[in-house]
Every structure is written in structure tokens, then in C-alpha cells.
Amino acid sequence: MIYLDYQATTPLAPEAREAILRWLDGPGGEGFGNPHSAHRMGRMAKAAIDLARDQVAALLPPGGRVIFTGGATEAINLAIRGSGKGGSVSVSAIEHAAVLDTAADLGRAHHLNVAKTGQCNVDQDLPADIRLVCVMQVNNEIGTIQPTVDWHRKAKAANALYLCDAVQAYGKIEVTGADMIAISAHKFHGPKGIGALWVRNGVDLSEVQTGGGQEHGLRSGTLSPALIAGMGAAAAVAKERMAADAAHVDVLWDRARELFGDWDLNGSADARWHGNLNIRRKGLDVNRLMSECRTVMFSAGSACASGSGRPSHVLKAIGLTDKQAKSSIRLGFGRYTTIDEIEEAAAIINEAAGRQ
Structure with a gap:
């Protein structure tokens, strides 16, 4: 199988x-201690x-300080709910559901528009009672990099x-x-079930x-040394390999763009993380395509919304019609993806799409 779903x-x-x-x-080792215990194994x-x-x-x-959480969704909830109750929360139209739904649940959500490129430009008015602005750095569906x-x-x-x-x-x-930053370990080669909220010094949360x-005092519960250690190790490797990983992704991007040259690109080609290729083809039946390309792991949209039957809110926000949004696919690649895999996957997808 070829894995192209890095988002x-x-x-x-x-x-x-x-x-x-x-x-x-476990027994025979010393790594299973409770980190909140005062004895040697706990320490x-x-x-x-x-x-x-x-x-x-x-x-x-x-x-700032790092608060470990069960993932980015929990981190986002802590940030939005813990930073106040009154006032409006401005969110970009292409935020993840963890942001959009949490802001909506508070009943004070204000939406910021994005351009066709997917960028949320700063020349927009904020509500007079604004207390929190939420704009993601890299979009999970189209990879657009925002002016954070x-x-x-x-x-x-x-x-x-x-x-x-x-x-x-x-x-x-x-x-x-x-002022606050939410991250998730399994998006940078760490384990699932662990994330963090970075909070700038001087920012008070409840x-x-x-x-x-x-x-x-912000996130009760026994911490998992195993998951946190895995997240830390993944972060250390990412720091060491950041430049090399980015260069590798650029090579993969260039080749993928050549191989899918007759597809339309969704979002900006420049202000974008190049490990995200979101493309569309007129009249494409994506469900049929995915069924016929079972050896290639890719997405018809964000993983959190797959199977809903609804067109992507991100693709709709950048001006695509329902048909265009539903004829789009997302290919995600990174550190462990090879050129051979990109080429083989493109051959399989293009052949199946051509049959339509």
C-alpha cells in the first residue's frame, strides 16, 4: 500500500x-511509574x-509554557473556553471543526472570510467586543499558510x-x-492521543x-510518560530534520504537480505547505475513484469530515461549487514518502480517473 494521507x-x-x-x-522494568508520585519511579x-x-x-x-493534553481538540477547547466567557470569538471560515464548533457552542462566533487562494487576509473588521481571534497557521485540507x-x-x-x-x-x-498554540503529536510522526497547548507567559486561563x-492546574489527570516521551522524541527529530524534510517535500511536490498536471489545484501554489496537494477534476466521482484505488491511501477531504456526504466547508469557503468540492481529492506526503510511491500512485489514480 502507498500512504498519501499525511494530513x-x-x-x-x-x-x-x-x-x-x-x-x-511493566514488571521487571522501571518505566511504568506515575509521574505524580514522589518515589523514585515517579520521579x-x-x-x-x-x-x-x-x-x-x-x-x-x-x-511560554507547554500544557500537555489528550490532543489538539482538547487543547483548542482549553484555549477557547478557558480564556473567557464573554465577548466574541473571531474564527476564519476554514478552521478545523474543533475551533468552529467550540466557538459556535459558546454562541459568540464571528466568521472571517478567506480569499480564493485560501488566505485569511487581515484587512477585515473585528467585532467591538472581540476577546479571541482564531486563525490556523496551515490549513489541513488545502495547505494554505496564513499570515499568523x-x-x-x-x-x-x-x-x-x-x-x-x-x-x-x-x-x-x-x-x-x-498567545496560545495548539499542536498534536501524531501530525509530526509522534503517537496518537497526546497533544499540547502552548500558552504565552502572562496569559491566564481557567x-x-x-x-x-x-x-x-489547567488540565487534571495522570499524564502518560510513554505518550509524552514519544511526542518529545518526535519533536526532537522534527527540529533536527526540519530543513531536510522541507527540501524532500518540495521535490515530491514538484514531481506530483507534473504527474497531475491536467488537474486543477485548490488553493494557493505558493503560500502553501507543499506536502498537501488538493486537486480536482471535472465530473470526477471521488467515491468510485477511492474504491478503484484501494492500494493508495488518500482523502476526499479532511479525515474528520469524511463519510459525512457534505462538501468540504474549506473548499466552499474558497469559492468552489458543491460539484467542484465533491470532485476534489487530497494527497498528503512527507518524510517517509518516496518518489517511486508518488509516481506509482499517480499512475493508479490517473488511470482510474481516466476511465471515468
């Missing part, structure tokens, strides 16, 4: 797997978490906080300019779930 999840890095296994050891587990916290923070701006530094400045000028969903950016490009007061 949904990424293969586990060998270094992350090794770190995870070390802290899963060992806590030391592993402290190391991982530093490894994760090394790819984030200085002057400008949005952070605009939020500050309005005396509001700025939350950046950096799930698709972390470990790939520099993450800058925010807990959204009560319990034992772990994680600075």
Missing part, C-alpha cells in the same frame, strides 16, 4: 516508538516528561488574545506569533475540567 496522520518515527516502549515497561517518569516538555517547547516561541504574525498583531491592537491551530505547521515550518490539578 490525517503521519507514520510513527522510529525514535518516537523507542521512547514510547521505554516508558511502557523518573516525571523527569522523562520534563525532558519531553523541553523538546516540544524547542519548536515553539520563547516565553499579522493576525497576532491585529488581535493585540484590539486587546484580544490570538489562538493559532498549528497542528499542520508544527515540526514543518517555524511557528510564530500567538480550567475547563476539574480534578487533581495536574498540568499547572
Whole structure:
């Protein structure tokens, strides 16, 4: 099988797997201690978490703290719900459902438009009662890179906080300019079930779930040394390989663009993470295509919305019709993808599409 769905999840890095296994050891090992216990095994587990916290923070701006969560969805909920109850929350039209649905649940959501390229430009008015702005750094469906530094400045000028969903950016490009940043380990070759919220020093949050007061009193619950160590190891590898990974992805992008030259590109070709190729073909039946290309793992949209039958809200936001949105596919590739896999996958997909 050929895996081209890196936006949904990424293969586990060998270094992350090794770190995870070390802290899963049961009888005969010393890695299964509770990191909140005061005895030796607890202190060992806590030391592993402290190391991982530093490894994760090394790819984030200085002057903040890392709060471990069960994933980016939990991190986003903590940021949006924990940062206040009153005031409006401005969200871009192409945010992940974790942002859109949480803001909507609070009843004070204000939507920001995006251009046909998929960029959310800063020349838009914010509500007078704005308290939080949410604009993601790299879109999960079309890979568009947003002007996050400008949005952070605009939020500050309005005396509001700025939350950046950096799930698709972390470990790939520099993450800058925010008051809060949400990330998820399995998007940068770490394990599933662990993420983090970076919070700038001086930003006060309220807990959204009560319990034992772990994680600075903001996220109660026993931390998993294994998952956190795996996340830390993945972050360390990403930091070391960021330039090499980006260069590799650019090569894959160029070849994929050649092989799918007669398809239309969704979103910007330039202001984009090149590990995301979202393309469409007129009249394409994507369900049939996926059925006939079972050896190639790709997506008809974001993994969170697949199977809903609804056209992608991201593709609709950039001006595509329902038919165009439903005739689009997303190919995602990265560190462990080869040129041979891109070429083989393109041959399979193009042949199946041609039969339609």
C-alpha cells in the first residue's frame, strides 16, 4: 500500500516508538511509574516528561509554557473556553471543526472570510467586543499558510488574545506569533492521543475540567510518560530534520504537480505547505475513484469530515461549487514518502480517473 494521507496522520518515527516502549515497561522494568508520585519511579517518569516538555517547547516561541493534553481538540477547547466567557470569538471560515464548533457552542462566533487562494487576509473588521481571534497557521485540507504574525498583531491592537491551530505547521515550518498554540503529536510522526497547548507567559486561563490539578492546574489527570516521551522524541527529530524534510517535500511536490498536471489545484501554489496537494477534476466521482484505488491511501477531504456526504466547508469557503468540492481529492506526503510511491500512485489514480 502507498500512504498519501499525511494530513490525517503521519507514520510513527522510529525514535518516537523507542521512547514510547521505554516508558511502557511493566514488571521487571522501571518505566511504568506515575509521574505524580514522589518515589523514585515517579520521579523518573516525571523527569522523562520534563525532558519531553523541553523538546516540544524547542519548536515553539520563547516565553511560554507547554500544557500537555489528550490532543489538539482538547487543547483548542482549553484555549477557547478557558480564556473567557464573554465577548466574541473571531474564527476564519476554514478552521478545523474543533475551533468552529467550540466557538459556535459558546454562541459568540464571528466568521472571517478567506480569499480564493485560501488566505485569511487581515484587512477585515473585528467585532467591538472581540476577546479571541482564531486563525490556523496551515490549513489541513488545502495547505494554505496564513499570515499568523499579522493576525497576532491585529488581535493585540484590539486587546484580544490570538489562538493559532498549528497542528499542520508544527515540526514543518517555524511557528510564530500567538498567545496560545495548539499542536498534536501524531501530525509530526509522534503517537496518537497526546497533544499540547502552548500558552504565552502572562496569559491566564481557567480550567475547563476539574480534578487533581495536574498540568499547572489547567488540565487534571495522570499524564502518560510513554505518550509524552514519544511526542518529545518526535519533536526532537522534527527540529533536527526540519530543513531536510522541507527540501524532500518540495521535490515530491514538484514531481506530483507534473504527474497531475491536467488537474486543477485548490488553493494557493505558493503560500502553501507543499506536502498537501488538493486537486480536482471535472465530473470526477471521488467515491468510485477511492474504491478503484484501494492500494493508495488518500482523502476526499479532511479525515474528520469524511463519510459525512457534505462538501468540504474549506473548499466552499474558497469559492468552489458543491460539484467542484465533491470532485476534489487530497494527497498528503512527507518524510517517509518516496518518489517511486508518488509516481506509482499517480499512475493508479490517473488511470482510474481516466476511465471515468
